[in-house]
Amino acid sequence: MSRAKHLQPWQVLTGGICGLVLTIGLARFAYTPLLPSLQTQTGLTDAAAGALAAINYAGYMSGALAATWIDDVRWRHWLYSAGLWMALVTVAAMALTTWMPAWALARYVGGLCGATGMLLGSGLVLGWLIRQGRRPELGLYFIGLGLGIVVSAAGAWALAGLWPTWSDQWLAFAVLGVVFFIPAWRWRPPVPPQVVVAHDAPVASVGSRRWRWTLLASYFAAGWGFVISATFTVAIVEREPALAGQGPLAWALVGMAAMPAVFIWDLVARRRGDKQALLLAFGLQTLSILLPALSGELWAALAGAVGYGATFIGIVSLTLALVGRRAPNNPGQAMAKLTLSYGAAQMLAPVVAGVMAQTTGTFQGALWLTAGVMALGMALLATLPHEH
Secondary structure: OHHHHHOOHHHHHHHHHHHHHHHHHHOOOOHHHHHHHHHHHHOOOHHHHHHHHHHHHHHHHHHHHHHHHOOOHHHHHHHHHHHHHHHHHHHHHOOOOOOHHHHHHHHHHHHHHHHHHHHHHHHHHHHHHHHOOOOOOOOOOOHHHHHHHHHHHHHHHHHHHHOOOHHHHHHHHHHHHHHHHHHHHHOOOOOOOOOOOOOOOOHHHHOOHHHHHHHHHHHHHHHHHHHHHHHHHHHHHHHOHHHOOOHHHHHHHHHHHHHHHHHHHHHHHHHHOHHHHHHHHHHHHHHHHHHHHHOOOHHHHHHHHHHHHHHHHHHHHHHHHHHHHOOOOOHHHHHHHHHHHHHHHHHHHHHHHHHHHHHHOOOHHHHHHHHHHHHHHHHHHHOOOOOO
């Protein structure tokens, strides 16, 4: 317990941020900026690329499902620690073969790692903040999402000049991951001195049945909007002849917009309430998805990337913190249950978009469909009952 006594808030948050960079930014998001070279050099088709993305999100969903079953915080801590190690392994594994089943396994494990960082890590950090009597918000923690995107984008851009071979790029990302692994490991959120089973935490504490199902449905829509841009942003930009070579820039802008946005959305929620903040984030993300569908110009692609980065982070952090605060004894479990709907969309959407893109030769149809799904999610969110 000496480690727990000596850790400072900035260390726990920094460790959590580094854990997100590793488990989300590299184990999950590195696939996005490396996808064009992967397709060019290995012949990976749009449909196969979408299938690999769906398998990755199936792994994420499996991790979320497992997280709903685990009550013991000691197990949650152990699995989070294992996820940090496996994130390094799965990134390196992508470089070792071109066999599709092996890639599928690596992407699946990468999805599991993403769940450990996103759900177990955020739950451990939020629980630690609550026990320390600090403001129970996850905006600062989720800066790791934006930073992870920037790291993956900048890394892919730099590696393209140093090591143009796709396999070398994956190995280099694995080495880079060690830089984030060290602080993430050393400053993990400590296990509480006394593990208390939440006998007095009824399911109703997370909201009424209508409240939960409405939020689940709207979060499904958010997952659909998130995954299309997360998977295909670089490919969409590179597919436009006038924008070739600008894909990594668009992906970097997503991350750079996400990092300051986490603080802004926390501020909006404090002043306007969670529901109004979420409605605004949904509306702006729908607009950011439509921009590249309406115009093939560079400004539209970059503005869409900035809008996407600034809004998806708000939707995730506000929603997870909202349900986490309602279940302070085990916030990670409450977050994981909600994330199952997000994960279901992440499995379905890339497959649909990949097939649509391969059939039509463009991502336009997939973008319009995604905007429609987001609009439906926003309409559902507008009916969300007020519960405070």
